[in-house]
Amino acid sequence: MAKTIWAVLQHRDGELSRISLETLVAAQQLAQLVEGEVEAVLLGADVAELAQRAAAQMAVSRLWVADHPALATYTPGPYITVLAAAIRDATPAFVLFPHTYQSMDYFPRLAHDVGGALLPTVGAFRLVAGKLVWTRPVLGGKLQADTRVKGDGPVLASIQAGSFALDRLQRGTSPVQPLPVDLGGIPADREVLGVEQAAAEEVDLSKAEVVVAVGRGIGGADKMGVVEELAAALGAEIGASRPVIDNGWLPRDRQIGSSGQTVAPRLYVAVGISGAIQHLVGMKASGVVVAINKDRSAPIFSVADYGIVGDLHEVLPALTAAIREAKGR
Amino acid sequence: MRIAVCIKQVPDTEARLRVSRDGRWIEEQDLPFVINENDEYALEEGISLAEKTGGEVVVFTLGPPRAAEALRKALALGAARAVHLEDSAFLGGDAISDGRALAAAIDREDCRLALTGSQSDDLGWGATGSVVAATLGWPHAWLVMGVELEEGGATCRVVREMESGLNENLRITLPAVLEVQAGINHPRYASLKGIMAAKRKPIDRLKPGDLGLDAQSVGAAGAGVELVSVRFPETAEGAQILDGDPATAARALVEKLQKEARVL
């Protein structure tokens, strides 16, 4: 029997998210490796029209749709209940989720509930001696780990943004099939009170032409002078990685990354930033990337165009001076 | 109210890493270890909630003998007691097996709230707290950026981080597991008095049998996934490293940015 691979699709404002389509690409590529077939799963309220539109452009054996008012606002209970029943019923071998905060809020618990193997943040997979090997970042992205699944329960994995190129998506048309929704037995242990902006949005980095982004390597709020000087010389906005914000060295509206702003400047200078994926998703659309870091093996160098390996406290003043000199000419 | 806080001891993020000889993990000898960053925030949240309610914090860790240092530090910061899941059978697990074991330990204490970090800085599953919650049958929330107890601890208000700069406000019924995100508070430093007091505070060491768990259901034996090998990421072909002393490298970079990349 062919193995079934599910791609769980996430949507917002009536559109599938980009990372959901990337997850579908991952499912299609996995299907080629294991000679399986792909099915997609969509959950929501009033999603019939979205489902029809989606089914008209994707090559899957089936698009399962759970359409129910209780699935309008995400809460883990209904999502887990619907998917757990569906997984038990249809026994897919693999269930792939887009690696988003929403998936991460519920799919580990779902994996536990269905007795599956749990693999968050997968960036690649391949066959080694006939066995599937899954690659995911460990140690803050400083290393990549090859991981193997034991046992024979379903494998639940989340797929990192940007890992599977959308131009590889196989398009086609697919039949839509409703997924039963039985929400009995969900404890009433949670009430959603509302959604609000996390930070005052006084700084809009998304339009900045040049960004100097500072990371934990700066070492403290009192050491920010060298960064300010460089930013002034470049006419740049200052952004930061999350730990700089969490430590209170800069205000939260300067944060770049998955829980901060997304930027796409012509020039991005990363200073004392290691290059964790949660940071990279916020800056990967930048034009030219410069990294300054004392650690030659920091993952930021694998996305940079130019790099200087050294102590930022020495490199930045030198760089500021060199820029002033060049601009003075 | 008694609050459980799970802390993991992980390599210092500043440390220089080397792949171990068998290629399966990193060389741990001589590596500095610290409390996982998110867990410091979880611990601070637990201690300040305990102070407000006249309760106490019990800290839990699963790990090798060296992880006792992390527990000792948590005791110095204000935790009342510590529980160490310490047995070679516990090692080499994944989020499912570790979460299950931690849940079994938490279940022996009469806790109303369990706090974990949202992600570990080593294995980074982002999932162990959710598995603790699933095992205990408690509700959970991931990426928690605010906790406020209500109605004498029957419920709590939780702020959960969502994508695109939004936060969700929730009311969750206790007992619950909250998976704390960095930045929720400002962790305190240990005082000398705290460090002295920690020396007299108890650390319970538990084996799988003490938790009613079969050694086959924990650690590597109980895990659904295993690490095969680790490696450093490849440096992109395009990354040109500019060498020399700072002044030389800086001038070379500026020239590249002007003439090659044309962004200056």
Ligand SMILES: Cc1cc2nc3c(=O)[nH]c(=O)nc-3n(C[C@H](O)[C@H](O)[C@H](O)COP(=O)(O)OP(=O)(O)OC[C@H]3O[C@@H](n4cnc5c(N)ncnc54)[C@H](O)[C@@H]3O)c2cc1C
């Ligand atoms: C759900 C979630 C959401 C997140 N959202 C975000 C987000 O939006 N944005 C974000 O940035 N992170 C986010 N993170 C955190 C992310 O995982 C990383 O922890 C973070 O990006 C690391 O920041 P950093 O690179 O500044 O610090 P580190 O990883 O500690 O790196 C510091 C770097 O500085 C270098 N360095 C140190 N001293 C010097 C020196 N003197 N000179 C030169 N280099 C030096 C070091 O070699 C190191 O590479 C999130 C994490 C989670 C779990």
Ligand SMILES: Nc1ncnc2c1ncn2[C@@H]1O[C@H](COP(=O)(O)O)[C@@H](O)[C@H]1O
């Ligand atoms: N071995 C462990 N001992 C104690 N707590 C742990 C352990 N592993 C994970 N945790 C907790 O679970 C959180 C998430 O870890 P992880 O699922 O590995 O990303 C951590 O921040 C800790 O609070």
